[in-house]
Every structure is written in C-alpha cells, then in structure tokens.
Ligand SMILES: Nc1ncnc2c1ncn2[C@@H]1O[C@H](COP(=O)(O)OP(=O)(O)O)[C@@H](O)[C@H]1O
C-alpha cells in the first residue's frame with residue numbers, strides 16, 4: 211500500500227471539470243512531479259488532497275486512512291504539509307513566529323496554561339522555539355528570525371514557507387511551483403534545497419512545476435496534466451520525448 | 467544638554483519611574499492644597515489642570531505651574547536621582563521569579579494610585595472607570611485587533627456581565643425591591659464578589675457563543691452585522707425584562723468595586739490576555755487574521771480558534787461590566803448602547819491594534835480626554851472624533867500597534883554593570 215493514495219479523483223467547479231479521474235500513489239521517500247500548462251488543474255489537485263475542496267468523486271487516503279471530508283487542519287496534522295503557489299505568509303508575523311505556529315497541533319498545554327502562563331507552557335514554548343530555530347537554520351533563514359516576513363527578499367520568503375511546512379512534521383510535502391518568479395540561479399539553488407530537505411527528513415515530495423529542468427533534475431516520475439486529465443506519466447526521459455507533452459507545451463520557451 | 471538628559475532618563479527603569487511618581491503623589495498630599503491656594507487655583511486640580519484651564523482660561527499659568535511643581539519636577543528629579551539605585555533594585559527583582567517581580571511593581575503602582583485618588587472622590591471614580599475601560603479596550607482588542615474581525619457587541623457583553631453580577635449580589639446579599647430579602651449574610655459578600663464577576667464573565671461568554679455560532683460557521687464578513695444586531699437585542703431584552711427592572715434598570719448594588727478590587731481585576735485581565743496573545747496558541751489568532759487558509763494548512767483549527775478567542779474577549783467584557791455595575795451602583799439598559807460602543811471602538815483604534823500597551827494607552831487617553839474636555843460640552847464630541855481621524859490618517863492601526871509586551875524586558879534594569 212502506498213503512503214499517499216489518490217484514486218479516480220474528479221472535481222467540478224460548477225460546470226467546469228477542473229480535475230478528471232486523477233490517480234496517484236506515492237511511496238515513502240519518493241519525489242514526484244506534476245507538470246502542465248497554466249489552468250490545467252494542478253493547484254486544484256493539491257487543494258483536493260489537502261481538504262480545501264472536497265472532491266466531487268474519488269478517494270484520497272494517507273497510510274490507508276481516508277482523508278475525504280476531514281477539515282484541512284486535521285489532514286495537515288495527519289502528515290500532509292504544503293506550500294502555496296502565491297506564498298500565503300502571515301504579513302504581520304515574524305519568521306520565527308511562522309515556524310513556531312506550524313507546531314500548533316503538537317502543542318501539549320491547554321488553554322488554561324496559555325492564560326496563566328504556567329511552567330508547562332514555558333517548557334513547551336522553549337521546545338517549540340528550539341525546533342523552529344533548527345528548521346530556520348536548515349533553510350538558511352535563521353538570521354531573519356525576528357524580522358517581519360514581508361521584509362525578506364523573495365527567495366528567502368519561499369524558504370520560510372518551506373520551513374513552516376516542515377514544522378508540521380509532514381510525511382508528504384506538497385510544493386506548489388516553488389520556483390515561481392525566481393531567476394535561473396535561484397532555481398538551481400532551490401534544487402539543492404529540495405534535495406537536502408529530502409535527504410534530511412526522508413519526506414515524500416510531490417511538486418508542481420512549470421520549469422521542466424527543475425522537475426527533470428529532482429523527480430523519479432512525472433505526471434503531465436492538461437485540462438484536468440493526466441495525458442502522460444513516466445520517467446523524466448519518457449516525458450521529455452512524449453509527443454503529447456511536446457504538443458501541450460508547443461510554442462512555450464520554458465520547456466528546457 | 468539634551469544628549470545628557472536622554473542618557474540619564476534613558477537609564478531609568480520602570481521601578482525608577484514608579485518611585486518618581488510616588489514622590490510626586492506624596493508631594494501633592496503634603497503641599498498640593500497649600501500650593502493651589504497660593505496660586506489662586508479654585509481647588510487642587512483633579513486631572514492635571516486641564517479642566518480648570520478650560521473653565522477659566524486665565525488660570526493657565528497657575529495650572530501649568532502647579533503641574534510642573536507637583537508632578538513634573540518631583541517625578542523627573544526623583545527618577546533621575548535614584549536611577550543607579552533603581553537599576554540595582556530592578557536587577558535584584560529580575561533575579562526573582564517573574565510573577566513576584568510583577569507583583570512588586572504592581573504593588574508600588576497601586577500605592578501611587580491609592581495616594582493620588584485619596585485626594586478626591588472624583589479622581590477615585592475616574593480612575594476606577596478608566597481601569598474598567600482598560601479591560602474593555604484590551605478585551606475588544608483580542609477580537610478586533612489580534613484576530614482582525616470587526617465585532618460590535620462589546621456593550622452587549624458588558625450588559626450581560628453587569629446584569630448577571632448585579633443579580634448575583636442583590637439576590638444573595640441585599641434586601642432589594644426586586645428580589646426581596648437576602649439569602650446569605652451580608653458580611654460574606656465582598657469575599658464572594660469575585661464569584662459574581664466570574665458569573666458575569668461566563669454570562670457574557672455564553673452570549674458570545676450565540677453570536678459566534680452563526681458568524682464563524684461560514685466564511686465571510688457577517689460578524690459585524692450579527693454582533694451589532696446582538697448589541698441591540700441585548701439592550702431591548704433588558705428593557706423588556708421587568709424582573710430585572712426593565713428600562714429603569716437595577717440599583718443599590720453593594721459598594722464592592724473598591725479601588726483594590728478594580729485594580730486587581732484589571733491587573734489579572736492584562737496578565738491573562740498578555741500571556742495568551744504571546745503564546746503560540748494565541749498567535750494562532752494572528753495567523754487566522756493574516757491568512758486563514760494558511761493557518762488551517764498549518765494545523766490550526768481555525769473555527770475553534772475564532773470561537774475561543776471571541777468568547778475569551780467577551781468574558782473580560784463581562785467582568786468589566788460587573789465591576790462597572792458595582793462602581794456606579796446603578797445600571798440601566800441605555801448605558802449599553804451605541805454611545806458606549808463608540809467609546810470602546812475609539813479607545814481600541816486610537817491606542818493601537820494588536821498591542822496590550824496600545825490598549826492601555828488608548829483607554830487612558832480617551833477616558834482622560836473625555837473627562838478633561840467635559841467643560842467644552844458639545845465641542846468635546848468634535849474634538850475627540852477629529853483626533854481619531856488624525857490618528858487614522860497618520861497611523862492607520864493606532865498609536866502603538868503591533869507591539870509585543872515582554873514583561874521581563876520591560877521591568878528589567880536599563881543599565882547593566884559591565885561584566886555583570
Ligand atoms: N475555487 C475555484 N472556483 C472556481 N474555479 C476554480 C477555482 N480554483 C480553480 N478554478 C479553475 O480551475 C481550473 C484549474 O485551475 P488551477 O488548478 O489553479 O490550475 P493550475 O494550478 O494548473 O494553473 C482553472 O480553470 C481555474 O479557473
């Protein structure tokens with residue numbers, strides 16, 4: 211049984227079939243890619259898996275446990291971490307607070323402790339802070355810890371968002387276009403970061419990308435989504451040479 | 467010269483300023499009346515002389531001189547002079563557990579307040595009402611500032627707290643025209659007062675639940691409308707409840723909202739709210755405000771978070787309402803209407819969103835201003851809104867917004883011995 215299993219997932223927005231019979235099985239430690247032109251339904255696939263939308267049809271399960279109908283915070287706590295295409299950061303919060311807050315489901319003190327500032331709370335806060343700082347180190351943003359997140363350069367904000375997603379201790383990490391808006395240099399740096407976090411945390415990764423170079427470098431298997439349908443699936447080599455994929459990307463310069 | 471002054475006064479710790487204030491109020495108790503007489507002031511200026519000046523503009527130099535001699539001079543003199551000593555004291559207290567150090571500071575502050583309010587009953591009442599306003603402002607800040615929702619039901623919560631705790635006091639401990647003979651001996655009353663306030667808080671929380679369930683089950687901005695409706699409904703329910711006095715309201719509450727009672731109520735409110743909003747659990751409010759989708763994706767149960775915070779804010783408004791009822795010893799439904807809402811909103815938006823210090827400053831300045839400008843009558847209601855508009859233009863989130871209060875750092879010494 212795979213770690214994350216999606217079978218025949220279909221979703222309609224009104225009359226629009228945004229995702230059509232999508233299936234996926236990720237084993238622990240795998241890195242998978244999901245590519246496709248704009249509006250193909252890639253982000254919708256993420257939103258369906260993480261519970262933001264409930265699929266019209268189909269099944270989603272993590273470790274054999276069905277995720278259908280669970281609220282997003284429950285799904286996240288079960289081990290699905292994610293980043294967002296347009297980076298949903300909290301604009302009044304510091305970098306450290308971002309990563310600390312993602313420990314929310316691991317907090318062991320109760321409301322009363324939070325009100326009264328009990329010793330249990332202090333101990334727990336210290337533990338969370340140490341863990342958060344460690345994550346900031348790993349993503350090379352520790353020197354920004356006390357800065358408001360909107361003051362950071364773009365690339366650093368992306369890394370903060372990834373550090374935040376890792377704080378929930380995900381078994382599967384979903385990355386939605388992690389290199390959007392980056393220069394080629396920054397993209398190459400990002401390849402290194404994803405590789406490192408994959409090795410360090412042994413987490414399975416599903417990533418959405420526009421840039422083929424990025425997916426080709428990182429992923430063992432790649433799916434190509436067009437109009438909500440998977441039109442091709444295989445190794446980077448297969449995908450690169452698949453005539454359907456070439457057609458879908460025809461005239462685009464970012465194929466390389 | 468200014469550099470030198472900055473250096474001296476930058477090194478005065480909180481305890482140093484408290485000592486300065488203590489010296490000032492002692493000076494006033496000793497020489498205030500005499501000085502006022504010598505300066506031809508009608509009486510000792512109650513609130514820093516502003517009222518006197520507005521009534522009799524010719525008194526301006528005398529009032530300024532009074533404030534300078536009685537407050538400014540002693541405070542700065544004592545604070546500056548005792549700075550090295552105060553820093554040593556602050557360092558010693560820093561070694562104690564934080565709560566003990568906080569209690570010691572609060573003790574000195576209470577002493578200052580006690581001596582200051584001892585000079586006039588008017589001062590005493592204004593001080594108590596201001597502390598109650600601090601509680602209201604801080605508690606609405608939890609909802610409108612920290613959580614970023616727009617709630618208008620605070621007067622309603624206050625009313626629930628006021629009526630619940632008044633009923634508690636009158637039924638149990640008083641011979642009353644509405645409820646008849648007391649059930650328990652009256653001497654027990656003051657000890658049970660915290661329980662009455664707690665009851666008021668719980669009543670307000672339950673009211674909050676009524677607002678929260680329809681508002682937070684769905685996304686969207688229904689809270690402003692629903693909470694406003696709630697405020698009016700609560701008011702008209704009390705107007706029609708003849709058992710609780712109807713439009714005439716309830717009177718004769720025992721005089722339990724003494725200075726120490728109100729002071730302790732406010733201190734506990736500030737401490738508990740500050741603890742909560744600085745904890746990771748409380749920071750979830752900020753995340754919900756800044757981006758709810760992301761909060762949910764990072765394991766925050768956003769619906770429960772919103773409910774809890776809303777009920778928590780309402781609780782303190784209820785406690786404040788209970789204190790208010792026992793301070794005025796009379797409440798009627800019209801005290802909890804749109805004007806009360808306007809005042810609370812003015813305080814929180816003036817002082818600063820998402821900030822404990824901002825709430826204290828907001829409540830203090832609007833309440834004091836509103837009292838001081840009383841002689842201007844109608845113009846008061848032009849000046850205060852104008853001031854608010856200015857703040858909104860130049861500091862849209864309020865005077866001291868988005869500032870975290872770190873108690874340990876605030877109370878600590880300002881200069882450390884090198885190598886120490
Ligand atoms: N919440 C929504 N409501 C209605 N339509 C949506 C919603 N989200 C996405 N869509 C539509 O679904 C299609 C797929 O969108 P999306 O998943 O964002 O594509 P991609 O991420 O591949 O660029 C688009 O046509 C988009 O307009």
Ligand SMILES: [Mg+2]
Nearest residue numbers: 252253254295
């Ligand atoms: Mg997308």
